[in-house]
Amino acid sequence: MTSDGMVLSTVTRTFSTGAGIHAVDLEIAPGQVHALVGRNGAGKSTLMKVLLGMLRPTSGMAQIAGVSVQSAGADVWSRVGHLVEGPLIYGEFTVRDNLEMSAALHGAPRPRRPALVDRSISEFGLERYAHRRAGTLSFGNKQRLALAAALQYDPGFVVLDEPTTGLDPAGTILLRERLRRCAGEGAAILISSHHLDEVSRVADRITVINEGSMIGQLKPGGVELEQAFFALVLADDEQRRSGEEEAS
Amino acid sequence: MTVGGAIQAAVGFELRKSIRARVPLVAAALLVLGVVAISASVIVAATNGPPEVVAKLGPVVRAGGWAGYLDAALQVTGAAGAGACGILISWSFGREFAERTISGLFALPVSRTALAAAKLVAFFVWTLCVTAALIVVLLVAGFLIELGTPSATDVGVIVERIPVLLLTTAAMTVAAAWVTTISRGLMGGIATTVVLLASAQVIVFSGGGAWFLPSAPALWALDPSPSTAVTLLWSLLFPAAAITVTVFSWRRLQLDR
Numbered sequence: 001m002t003s004d005g006m007v008l009s010t011v012t013r014t015f016s017t018g019a020g021i022h023a024v025d026l027e028i029a030p031g032q033v034h035a036l037v038g039r040n041g042a043g044k045s046t047l048m049k050v051l052l053g054m055l056r057p058t059s060g061m062a063q064i065a066g067v068s069v070q071s072a073g074a075d076v077w078s079r080v081g082h083l084v085e086g087p088l089i090y091g092e093f094t095v096r097d098n099l100e101m102s103a104a105l106h107g108a109p110r111p112r113r114p115a116l117v118d119r120s121i122s123e124f125g126l127e128r129y130a131h132r133r134a135g136t137l138s139f140g141n142k143q144r145l146a147l148a149a150a151l152q153y154d155p156g157f158v159v160l161d162e163p164t165t166g167l168d169p170a171g172t173i174l175l176r177e178r179l180r181r182c183a184g185e186g187a188a189i190l191i192s193s194h195h196l197d198e199v200s201r202v203a204d205r206i207t208v209i210n211e212g213s214m215i216g217q218l219k220p221g222g223v224e225l226e227q228a229f230f231a232l233v234l235a236d237d238e239q240r241r242s243g244e245e246e247a248s
Numbered sequence: 249m250t251v252g253g254a255i256q257a258a259v260g261f262e263l264r265k266s267i268r269a270r271v272p273l274v275a276a277a278l279l280v281l282g283v284v285a286i287s288a289s290v291i292v293a294a295t296n297g298p299p300e301v302v303a304k305l306g307p308v309v310r311a312g313g314w315a316g317y318l319d320a321a322l323q324v325t326g327a328a329g330a331g332a333c334g335i336l337i338s339w340s341f342g343r344e345f346a347e348r349t350i351s352g353l354f355a356l357p358v359s360r361t362a363l364a365a366a367k368l369v370a371f372f373v374w375t376l377c378v379t380a381a382l383i384v385v386l387l388v389a390g391f392l393i394e395l396g397t398p399s400a401t402d403v404g405v406i407v408e409r410i411p412v413l414l415l416t417t418a419a420m421t422v423a424a425a426w427v428t429t430i431s432r433g434l435m436g437g438i439a440t441t442v443v444l445l446a447s448a449q450v451i452v453f454s455g456g457g458a459w460f461l462p463s464a465p466a467l468w469a470l471d472p473s474p475s476t477a478v479t480l481l482w483s484l485l486f487p488a489a490a491i492t493v494t495v496f497s498w499r500r501l502q503l504d505r
Contacts, residue, residue, distance in 0.1 A: 015504065052355040054503040074249040074357035085503070088352025092268045101264065104257045107249035107357040159355075 004065060005029045005188035006051055006157055011060035013050050014212075021046050021212040023060070028188040030156070033179055035203035035220075036192040037229060043212035044192040048084045048159050051190070064157055078107040081155030083163060087146030091135025095126055095145055098134050102149035120152035124174055139166045144174075151178055158182055158189040164198055176202045196225045210236045249357040258358050258366035262340075266370045271339045276378045279332040283382060284389045286328075287321040292393055314395050314402040319470070321386055322405070322413060326466030327445060329414050333375060334421040334441025340367050341425045341494075342434020351503060364498035368422065368491060375418040379411045386410070409469045416465035416480065419487035420444065426494040432505050461486040 428437030
């Protein structure tokens with residue numbers, strides 16, 4: 001399967017504990033915000049790491065813009081913005097310096113960087129902190145900085161793991177607006193979250209993952225989202241238990 | 249982004265980190281001031297101290313004056329340089345795991361191969377700066393403790409042997425970067441540094457130093473004969489291998505732990 005977006009084709013990546021993801025198929029189309037929801041340890045971060053080349057799949061293939069992640073070059077990666085696990089923030093640098101370094105690492109031409117940095121600072125409400133060392137920022141403001149760094153060069157492919165963690169309501173709204181704008185410009189966006197209400201507001205598609213497998217979809221904007229989520233997860237758990245009992 | 253542009257971005261990124269962070273500055277200051285303070289104290293004690301102290305320090309400082317002072321500096325630099333360089337390179341590679349910035353170094357147009365190479369470039373640039381600072385401070389301290397004017401031989405020791413000693417000693421500690429990478433933390437690198445230092449001391453004292461590659465820089469610096477020079481050249485295989493496996497490990501890195 002090839003696509004202009006991000007694709008996982010029958011991807012399996014397991015760890016020695018047995019945890020991981022199993023035969024996952026997922027396509028995130030350009031212009032779409034695709035949310036991944038699941039309980040802790042369901043496999044959301046593993047899936048994102050495979051998509052970003054942080055983990056090699058045991059089998060199957062991850063592709064971005066039709067190119068295998070394993071062989072993707074600078075042309076592909078320069079269009080990817082991500083925040084998975086820790087942010088690329090160094091405490092000894094100011095907010096502005098961190099954004100400049102991130103822009104440089106993403107291949108933004110030197111003359112364009114100051115404007116990109118200014119815009120990111122403004123978009124994420126970091127003006128007051130622009131010249132403060134990142135190490136002195138609150139957790140929430142560090143998260144704003146991390147998101148600003150991930151999104152500042154208008155990436156065509158965005159992968160964000162729990163992006164609203166630590167954000168106040170104002171920060172959450174800023175992020176939502178930024179993601180909708182990115183999607184409007186044609187970006188393929190994958191986010192994970194525990195906050196079903198928030199996901200419902202920003203996502204075009206919501207996929208539920210449980211025990212490393214895709215188990216269904218939720219309807220964005222639908223009522224009783226939490227109830228629908230737990231119904232899917234519990235039904236999957238029950239099915240697994242029955243399968244295991246039959247196998248033993 | 250071109251390959252050249254990626255390497256330039258990576259080197260710029262690592263040099264900025266080295267300049268702004270405190271660890272490289274503190275390590276440099278401790279190494280330079282420590283080596284000079286110990287060397288100066290030894291020569292002052294050997295010149296003006298009580299006979300029992302002079303007797304103990306005699307083999308260390310040999311002729312006294314600039315020659316003795318620089319002998320002491322070479323001995324201290326061998327050990328202290330390995331310690332400081334090992335800590336610095338462990339910090340440079342290990343901080344990405346400890347501060348969880350490593351995931352941000354994936355999925356970039358600048359490859360991890362370029363980033364690892366840039367870290368090594370920044371490390372050797374730091375070593376060159378420390379070498380220059382050590383030479384200046386050694387000279388200034390030598391004048392301050394009234395050693396007089398150094399001879400041409402003494403100047404040769406300062407501008408030739410100390411730079412070669414420090415740069416090759418730094419190269420020997422690149423193995424710590426590899427251990428840091430595979431252990432996903434800076435403590436592995438620091439432990440490697442300690443093992444290199446301790447094993448070099450033990451093996452040299454037991455007479456087998458000529459065959460222990462990491463001790464070759466210090467042995468050459470104290471006795472730059474053709475035989476120790478050949479061993480020094482051979483010893484460069486050790487950092488060459490360490491550089492290769494470190495860069496390869498970064499290229500193949502997975503966040504699976």
